[in-house]
Amino acid sequence: MISSGKDKAFDGLLIFLVALLSILCLLPMIYLIAVSLSSSAAVISRSVFLLPVETNFGAYEAVFSDKGIVNSMIFTVWLTILCAACSMLITIFAAYPLTKRKLKGRNFFLVMIVITMYFSGGLIPEYLLVKNIGLTDKVAALVLPYMLSAFNLIVLKSFFSGIPESFEESAFLDGASHITILFKIILPLSKAAIATLTLFYAVGRWNGFQDALVFISKPNLYPLQLKLYMLVYNNQMSEVAIVEGSSSAAIPSENLKAAAVMLATIPIVLVYPFLQRHFISGVTIGAIKG
Amino acid sequence: MHDSLVTSTPDSRLIRSTKGKKRIQYLKNNWMLYLLLLTPFAYFVIFKYAPMYGVLIAFKDYNIFEGVWASEWNNFETFIEIFSMPDFWNAFRNTFVLNTLDLVVGFPAPIILAIILGELKIMWFKRATQTILYLPHFLSWVIIGSIALQLLAPESGLVNIVLNKIGISSIPFLNDKYLWVGTYVVLGLWQSIGWNTIIYLAAISGINPELYEAAEMDGAGRLSRIWHITLPGIRPTIVILLILAVGRMSQIGFDRPYVLSNYFVTETADVISTFVYRLGIQNFQYSIATAVGLFQSVIGLVFLLVTNYIADRLGEQGIW
Numbered sequence: 001m002i003s004s005g006k007d008k009a010f011d012g013l014l015i016f017l018v019a020l021l022s023i024l025c026l027l028p029m030i031y032l033i034a035v036s037l038s039s040s041a042a043v044i045s046r047s048v049f050l051l052p053v054e055t056n057f058g059a060y061e062a063v064f065s066d067k068g069i070v071n072s073m074i075f076t077v078w079l080t081i082l083c084a085a086c087s088m089l090i091t092i093f094a095a096y097p098l099t100k101r102k103l104k105g106r107n108f109f110l111v112m113i114v115i116t117m118y119f120s121g122g123l124i125p126e127y128l129l130v131k132n133i134g135l136t137d138k139v140a141a142l143v144l145p146y147m148l149s150a151f152n153l154i155v156l157k158s159f160f161s162g163i164p165e166s167f168e169e170s171a172f173l174d175g176a177s178h179i180t181i182l183f184k185i186i187l188p189l190s191k192a193a194i195a196t197l198t199l200f201y202a203v204g205r206w207n208g209f210q211d212a213l214v215f216i217s218k219p220n221l222y223p224l225q226l227k228l229y230m231l232v233y234n235n236q237m238s239e240v241a242i243v244e245g246s247s248s249a250a251i252p253s254e255n256l257k258a259a260a261v262m263l264a265t266i267p268i269v270l271v272y273p274f275l276q277r278h279f280i281s282g283v284t285i286g287a288i289k290g
Numbered sequence: 291m292h293d294s295l296v297t298s299t300p301d302s303r304l305i306r307s308t309k310g311k312k313r314i315q316y317l318k319n320n321w322m323l324y325l326l327l328l329t330p331f332a333y334f335v336i337f338k339y340a341p342m343y344g345v346l347i348a349f350k351d352y353n354i355f356e357g358v359w360a361s362e363w364n365n366f367e368t369f370i371e372i373f374s375m376p377d378f379w380n381a382f383r384n385t386f387v388l389n390t391l392d393l394v395v396g397f398p399a400p401i402i403l404a405i406i407l408g409e410l411k412i413m414w415f416k417r418a419t420q421t422i423l424y425l426p427h428f429l430s431w432v433i434i435g436s437i438a439l440q441l442l443a444p445e446s447g448l449v450n451i452v453l454n455k456i457g458i459s460s461i462p463f464l465n466d467k468y469l470w471v472g473t474y475v476v477l478g479l480w481q482s483i484g485w486n487t488i489i490y491l492a493a494i495s496g497i498n499p500e501l502y503e504a505a506e507m508d509g510a511g512r513l514s515r516i517w518h519i520t521l522p523g524i525r526p527t528i529v530i531l532l533i534l535a536v537g538r539m540s541q542i543g544f545d546r547p548y549v550l551s552n553y554f555v556t557e558t559a560d561v562i563s564t565f566v567y568r569l570g571i572q573n574f575q576y577s578i579a580t581a582v583g584l585f586q587s588v589i590g591l592v593f594l595l596v597t598n599y600i601a602d603r604l605g606e607q608g609i610w
Contacts, residue, residue, distance in 0.1 A: 010512055014406050015415065021403070022422040025484065028437045031448050035440060046451045094330035097323035104316075109327065112334055118591060121341025122583030123544075123563075124570040129341050145337050148330060178322040207430030210544045214571055225432045229549065232436045254446060261436045268428045273421060 029265070036060070036258035043254045059259035069260060071220065072227040076206065077267075079142060079223060084202040087147050091197065094148065095156040096182050117150045127214055141215035142208070142223065149204075152197050159193040160186060196278040203268065224264050232257050348581035368581040378582060381565035384558055385586075388547070389539045391475045397535055399483050401528060404490035405520055409512070423484025435549035438464065438477055470555040478546065489531065490524055497523035533601050537594030540586055562586050 030050050035043055036059050037052035047053050063069055097103055098110060120126075126145060135141040163186060171181050187194065209225040216222060222230070231252055252260075343358065348368055350361040372378045403423075410416040426434070441448050442463040450460040463473045501519045510518065544563040551559035560568075562582060570579025 007512065011409075011411060014409055015412070017406060018403075018410065018415075018419050021483075022419045025422050025426055025480070028441055032437055032440060043446070046446065049448065049451075090329055090333060093326040097327050100320075100323060103320065103323055109331070112339075116334065116338045118594065119342070119587055120338065121343075121345050122580060122587060123566050124576055124580040124583060125341035125344030125347070126337075127571060128344055128347075128576065129337070133336075144333075147337070148333050153330075178320070179326070182326075203428055207428075207432075209430060209432055209549075210567075214567070225430050228436065229432045232432075232439065233549075254440065257436065258440060261433055265429060265433055269425070272425065272428055276421060276424065 032258050032262060032265075035255050036262050038255055040253040040255050059253070059255040060263075062256050063259045063263060068219065069227060069231070072222050072224050073263065075221070076224040079139065080202050080205045082139075083143050083147070083205040084198050086143055087149070087152075087201040088194065088198050090148050091153050091156055092182070092187070092194075094153050095160055096178075096186060098153075098157050099160045113150050113153060123214070130215055136215050137218045137221060139221065142205075142212060142221075145215075146204075146208075146211060149201070152200060156190075156193060156197060159190055163189055192278045195275060199271070199275045199278075202271075206268065228260055228264055231260055345580060345584050347577050348584045350577065352577040352580075354576070364577075368577050369585070372578055372581055372585070377560070377565065380557065381560050381562050385540065385542050385561040385563075387558075388471065388474060388561060389542060391471065392478055393535055393539070395475050396479050396482060396486075397532065399479060400486035401490055401524070403483055404487035404494060404524075405516055407487060407491060408494040408520065409516070420484070420487075423487070425484070426481045427485035429481070431543075431545035431549045434477060434481060438473070438550065442473065464550065464552065465554045467555045467558040470551070471558055474547070474550055474559070477550065489527060493524040493527040494520060529601060533594075533597045536597040538590070539593050540589040 027050070031048075034048050034050055034052045037055050037057070038048045039054035039056055039058065042048050042053035094113075098106055100106065121129075130136055130141050130145055135144065167185055167189070168181050171185055176184070205223075207225060208223060209229065212221075212223045212226040213229075216226070235252060346358050347361065349363060349366065350358070351364045351367075352358070353361045407416060407420065410419075440446075442450070444450055444460040444462050444465065447463075449463070454460060461469065463469050497519065501523075502515055505515050505519060540562075542561045542563050544567065547559055547561045548564050548567070551564070566579045566583050566586075569575045569582065
C-alpha cells in the first residue's frame with residue numbers, strides 16, 4: 001500500500017491516545033494506594049506522588065483496629081451476599097414464567113413492569129412506605145425496596161427466551177414440572193447470564209449509598225459506603241465519636257481515609273476482571289432487547 | 291334474566307362444562323408458573339405501585355397520623371408553593387445545566403473512543419485497555435468523591451501540589467461554584483466514558499467487514515472509511531442512545547451531586563434529587579418534596595415521549 005507510512009503513524013497516534021486515557025483512569029487509584037501506604041507525616045509535608053513515602057501499613061492497621069469500620073465491612077459483605085441471592089432468585093422467578101407466550105396475564109404483568117421503568121413514586125413516597133411498614137433501621141430496608149430491577153428482569157427474560165423450546169418440551173412430556181424444568185434445564189444453560197446479573201446486583205448493593213442514608217440511622221447498620229462517607233466527609237472515626245460528638249475524638253488522617261477507601265475498592269477490583277467477558281454480552285442483550 | 295335463560299339450555303351448559311374443564315386443566319398445567327410470579331408480583335405492588343399511590347400526598351395537606359387517603363385535598367396549593375420557591379427553580383436550572391453539559395461532553399466522547407478502540411489492531415493492547423477503561427464504572431460515587439477530594443483539595447491534593455511546584459497557585463476545583471461544575475462533568479466523564487463504549491463496540495463489530503475491504507480497494511483512506519462506513523453503521527445505535535439520553539434530561543442521580551457538593555457550591559450544585567432529599571428527609575416537608583419529585587417525573591416522561599416522537603418523524607427507529 002502507498003499510505004503504509006501514514007497508516008503506521010495513524011496507528012501510533014491511536015495507541016498513544018488510548019494508552020494516555022488508560023493511564024488517566026489508573027492514576028487516581030495509584031495515588032490513593034501511595035497515600036495509604038505512606039506515613040502521615042509524609043502526606044502532611046506534601047511529598048507523596050505516585051510512590052509511597054516511608055512505606056508502612058500503619059494506616060491499614062488503624063482501619064482494622066477501628067471496630068466501627070470493621071463491623072461495617074463484615075456487615076456489608078454479608079448484606080451484599082444476601083441481597084444478590086434474594087434479588088437473583090426473585091428475578092429468575094419473574095423471568096421464567098414471562099417467557100411462556102401462552103400464559104394468561106403475561107401481557108398484563110409485562111406492562112406492569114415496563115411502567116415502573118418510566119415512572120416511579122419518587123423518593124419521599126418510597127421513604128414513607130418503608131417507614132409505614134416499619135422497615136426503617138432494619139436490614140430489610142436495605143434488601144427489599146430495590147430488590148428487583150426491571151432492567152435486569154427484561155435482560156434475563158430475553159436470555160431465557162433464546163433457549164430452544166425443544167429442550168423443555170421433551171422434559172415436559174416426561175412429566176417434569178415447570179419448576180423442575182427451570183432448575184434442571186433452564187438455569188444450568190444460563191450460567192453466564194446469571195453470573196452477570198448477580199455481579200450487577202452485588203456491585204449495586206456494595207456501592208449503594210442513598211437508600212442507607214435515607215432508611216438507616218443506626219450506625220451499627222451502616223453499609224460500608226455510608227460509613228466511608230461519614231469517615232471521609234464528616235471526619236467521623238467510630239461509633240463512639242458519633243454518639244459522644246466529642247471534639248477529643250481522633251480526626252482520621254488522610255492516609256487512614258485512603259486506606260479505608262482502598263479497602264472498599266479492592267473487592268470490586270478483584271471480582272471484576274473474571275466477569276468482564278460475561279457482562280459485555282449481558283449489557284449488549286439489554287441494549288438490544290430492553 | 292335473558293342471560294339465565296340462555297345458560298339454562300342443555301347445549302350451552304355442555305359448552306360451559308368443557309370450558310370449566312379446560313380451565314382446570316390449564317391451571318393444573320400452569321399453577322407453578324403463577325406460584326413463581328407471586329413474589330415478583332407482590333414486590334411490584336408493594337414497592338413500586340404503593341409509592342405511586344403515595345404520590346397523592348402531593349395534592350394534599352399530608353398528615354402523617356391520618357395517612358394518605360384521609361388527609362385533606364389542598365387544591366394544588368403544594369404546586370403553587372413550590373413554583374414560588376427560588377430554591378426550587380435554582381435546583382431545576384442546575385439539573386438541566388449539569389445534564390446538558392453531561393450530554394454535550396459525555397455523549398460524543400464514548401462514540402469517539404469506541405471508534406478509536408475499534409481501529410486498534412494489537413488485540414492484547416485493546417483488551418487490556420478496555421479492562422482498565424471499564425473499571426471506573428464499578429466504583430461508587432462515595433469512592434470517586436473521596437479520591438477526588440484527595441486529588442483536588444486546595445492544600446493537600448496531588449493536582450494542586452504539582453501545580454504549586456511549577457509555580458501556579460492552587461485552584462479550588464471543588465470549592466468554587468463555577469469550577470465545581472467543570473469538575474462534576476469531568477469526573478462523570480472519567481467514570482463513564484469506557485463503559486459507554488461497550489454498546490458502540492458491539493455495533494461496530496456488527497458491521498459487514500466486506501464493506502471495509504471494498505472501500506480499501508477503491509482507495510478510501512482510514513478516516514474516510516470511518517466517516518463513510520463506521521459512522522453510518524452505528525447510526526441507529528447512536529440515535530437510540532441519544533433518545534434515551536435526552537429523555538433522561540430531567541432525571542439526575544443523587545449520589546454524584548450529593549457526594550461531590552459542599553457548602554460553598556450549593557448555588558450551582560443543588561439539583562432536584564438533593565433538593566428533594568433536603569426538603570423531604572431532613573426537613574419533613576413531605577407533600578412539597580413529593581410534589582417536586584412528581585413534577586420531575588412528569589417532565590421526564592414528556593421529554594421521553596417528545597424525543598421519541600421526533601426521532602420517529604425523522605424516520606429513525608425509536609425505542610418502541
